[in-house]
Amino acid sequence: MGKHRSHSPSAFMRKPSETTRLIITTIIGIVAGFFIGNSFHTVSITKVLLPSGIISFIEDRNTGQATEAMLNHAFSSEKNQNSNHSNQLSAEDLKIFVPTNPKGAERLPPGIVAAESDLYPRRLWGDPSEDLPSKPRYLVTFTVGYGQKANIDAAVKKFSENFTILLFHYDGRVSEWDDLEWSKRAIHVSVRKQAKWWYAKRFLHPDIVAPYDYIFVWDEDLGVEHFNAEEYIKLVKKHGLEISQPGLEPNRGLTWQMTKRRGDREVHKVTEERPGWCSDPHLPPCAAFVEIMATVFSRDAWRCVWHMLQNDLVHGWGLDFALRKCVEPAHEKIGVVDAQWIVHQVVPSLGNQGQAQNGRAPWEGVRERCRREWGMFQNRMTEAENAYYKAKGISLPNKA
Template sequence: MGCIHYRKTSDAASLIVATTFGVVFGYFIGISLPSASLTMIHAPSGLVHSTDQHSRSKNTLGASSVPKIDVPTNPRGAESLPPGIVVSESDFYLRRLWGEPSEDLKKKPKYLVTFTVGYDQRNNIDAAVKKFSENFTILLFHYDGRASEWDQFEWSTRAIHVSVRRQTKWWYAKRFLHPDIVAAYEYIFIWDEDLGVENFNAEKYIELVKKHGLEISQPALDPKNGYAWPMTKRRYDREVHKDAEKKPKWCKDPLSPPCAAFVEIMAPVFSPEAWRCVWHMIQNDLVHGWGLDFSLGRCVEPAHEKIGVVDSQWIIHQSIPSLGNQGESQNGVAPWVGVKARCLKEWSMFVKRLANADRAYFSQASKE
């Protein structure tokens, strides 16, 4: 009985080993099949040929099958693209997440107005924004980081908000108002937050700018409220003026800034063509923009005809140093003191850079 029992146990063990080996061997054969070449399978030769042709035809859809494209007239960086697919300009039009793209916009705003703002001036900006119709895209640059708190205003949900702490209007303009981004707009308003607009209507302003052919302009400043250059003071006997009524004695050329061809940097308005030039003149590291207003005439010709002040639509410069107070107090000195010191320093730096650039250009031109 003992011998018989041993044989049965041995046979059972052999069966288990054989079965296990078969399962393992079959598993490895199975996982290796997907990677096997079709030619190793005894399929009809016609089928193998057809499958191979299909594989090659799929490969021809890759980039390697597209003829090399080189279009020097395309924007820089897009020379390898067919011109028909190149979209070199953009805009701030808001788009939906659903539906047909062609049906996104019931109306395209024709103008752009930007304000560099802090939350403390919210009521002032609310009054200003209401002076701009639905023909305007509203863009707010927030220097205090409190962008979400503006949702109390109904128009805020339609506005575009960009928030970076302690940055200036010209810092934002250089980074977010590239000429190819704002090219869709007929005029670009780049305004401060401390402007009184009770006597201002944006649509009427645009009409006068077009009527008088102004490429760079600003609303006149009420001479009874705050300081203004002679050129930007309101005159009561006309719609628009292009030179100062009373020219200071130190005004060497009556057709040059600040006696003509001059607007201040607090509330300028640009055509897209003029802005393209001005944007390139803005220095990346000089963020306050002081001195820029004296050089705007380089961007339009003739400057004394295409730069002007609109008298019949005027504003008040309230001179509230909100952004200036964002600076840091040093040695007990008020923050705005350090900010103003940098403004003056940047003005000097800009003048020197421009003079050096002129000198280098004309020196090279004379050699040629």
């Protein structure tokens, strides 16, 4: 007969006991997990939306401390949002909309809006507040070609460290100015075959040049032997000129009597032109008039003039007759500074940037466009003013 295996009571009880312990352990784990999960309710990482810039920043292995600081800031913002939600604030309540902000920035809190900029170079290191030991108060721009390098070098040396120097290069030859010490501190903008007012419209927006009290928009062919920029500014302020230019040497490059230098005074604002040219002594070319070769604008005047510049009319012909619309009274705030005078050398270097067509020299096509733009600008101004008065219900005589 086979042996019969005996079973003790303890053997029968072991299996049910282990099952019970497993069940109890599972229940305890579930309960503990529930309470632990609730304890982390105030910090929900899944709700923190990190911008892509922060994510890429986190991936930099050498920025551990900065990453920690940014994450702390993100979690702090999330905590503040949760606090707001606890006060029963809706998502609509938390939306920002400030109609007085600049257009397009209405959804930003006013404290973060930087509506203006500047042309001050900044360092790539250090504390931003220590970048600028001084801030130039004035801006001078020259539209240049390499052929006038020596002349521009002489001109720039007439401007103190109170001036930011900005060169617009129409011939693309920028690196060839590097041997001039001041050129290393200047700002260079290079776009080939463009004219002065094309650059001004695109790179001298009023919100960019806002830190400067005065903006000089000058040609490259000006002799400055008798000119000092700091003294010029003093006279402009003394006589309340918002738009001005230095007097021109009488024997060189003179087109208008208004811009001719007077040897017996500091400033003049009126003149006598040819008979029949000035029906009103307060209007151009006998008053409220300067040329566009060496114009100087106050910050406020430039804000108006910039808006008057046309995107497609790049030579500026006709602009000198319209500058008066930007200051009031124009015959008192536009003038010529005689005590600081210059020579117009009449170098047709920009004309050589034109293109020869139909047997005509490059400069001939440039000059023809200049005259064409003058007529176009006058027509646009007249049509715009007539449309304005018509909308206001004002009828003008044909002469106006």
